[in-house]
Amino acid sequence: MASLCAACGEAKPPPEPGATLDGSARLRPGREREDPGWAAVAPWARPLVSSAQVEEAGRWGVPVAFETRIAGLGAEPQIRFVLVPAGRFRVGSSQAEEGREPDEAVYEATLARPYYVSIHEVTLAQYHAMDPRHDPGAYRGQPVAGARHPVVGVTPACARAFARWLSEHDGLGHTYRLPTEEEWERAARGGTEWPRRFWWGDSEAEAGRYANLADRSARKAYPLWWTFETTDGHVLTAPVGSYEPNGYGLYDVLGNAWELCERSDGPTGQRRRGPGRRPGAFLRGGAFDTPPTLARLSYRSPYDPSYTRINVGFRLLSPLD
Numbered sequence: 001m002a003s004l005c006a007a008c009g010e011a012k013p014p015p016e017p018g019a020t021l022d023g024s025a026r027l028r029p030g031r032e033r034e035d036p037g038w039a040a041v042a043p044w045a046r047p048l049v050s051s052a053q054v055e056e057a058g059r060w061g062v063p064v065a066f067e068t069r070i071a072g073l074g075a076e077p078q079i080r081f082v083l084v085p086a087g088r089f090r091v092g093s094s095q096a097e098e099g100r101e102p103d104e105a106v107y108e109a110t111l112a113r114p115y116y117v118s119i120h121e122v123t124l125a126q127y128h129a130m131d132p133r134h135d136p137g138a139y140r141g142q143p144v145a146g147a148r149h150p151v152v153g154v155t156p157a158c159a160r161a162f163a164r165w166l167s168e169h170d171g172l173g174h175t176y177r178l179p180t181e182e183e184w185e186r187a188a189r190g191g192t193e194w195p196r197r198f199w200w201g202d203s204e205a206e207a208g209r210y211a212n213l214a215d216r217s218a219r220k221a222y223p224l225w226w227t228f229e230t231t232d233g234h235v236l237t238a239p240v241g242s243y244e245p246n247g248y249g250l251y252d253v254l255g256n257a258w259e260l261c262e263r264s265d266g267p268t269g270q271r272r273r274g275p276g277r278r279p280g281a282f283l284r285g286g287a288f289d290t291p292p293t294l295a296r297l298s299y300r301s302p303y304d305p306s307y308t309r310i311n312v313g314f315r316l317l318s319p320l321d
């Protein structure tokens, strides 16, 4: 049974729409290392970020990447963030996409300012820095999380409380919150062309290189699961960063743990669905037990505020100061 955080509250609103910038990037682009902007990039981030991200950081006069300085983590990694470019982009799925749901209506969204997104899902060790009592739970007796696995079994309020806690304890003075669905989807697409089922393309067979999903390994352990025809080697959660990152240097945006987001219903509310009475979160990106149609970039799943599930975690966003 997961422990609940004492302090719960509402997330801060998303950035206001406004001017557009071209934040496009190619999938796994070439690194323009001769560009003087690269000299300021933290060494750990150089293999991850694209030239579009470095250029965006230069335009705004901010670092392209940073990591927290949480006291007491010991040998456990700090939380690392990279900049996702501002810009206008398309949210939702194409009419032709296999498995498409009605609430994936397409619209053009504008994010006026770039924002930082954690390259990994928040780990159990990182979450324990706030709440050492948290128990992520188990699936049929099997633990679903080690220290460097994504923290799971949290309510949306717990995830928001961690973001507020980190805003006081990051050692840097930044603020943090859950991403909105729009912010998550832009980050998860990694600068690739719309539409796509998955950020690496449409191939289910290639999924095992990029994501921990319901794969053949899972089917061997749990024959009734609906699975991908691919092999990723993990039945339950995997340590964060076990697979290749997307074009913005973000790991596990699809698979491993569902990621809690603040709902985005579109400019006219056309995507409204799910819990209407309470400020529910939405899940994005799928988890270790997710089949192909639900692991798509555009798929949305409403999430009750009181739920804790062994396949639900989160990553954080830090807006520009």
Ligand SMILES: [Ca+2]
Residues within 6 Å of the ligand: 212, 213, 214, 215, 217, 218, 232, 233, 234, 235, 236, 288
């Ligand atoms: Ca798997």
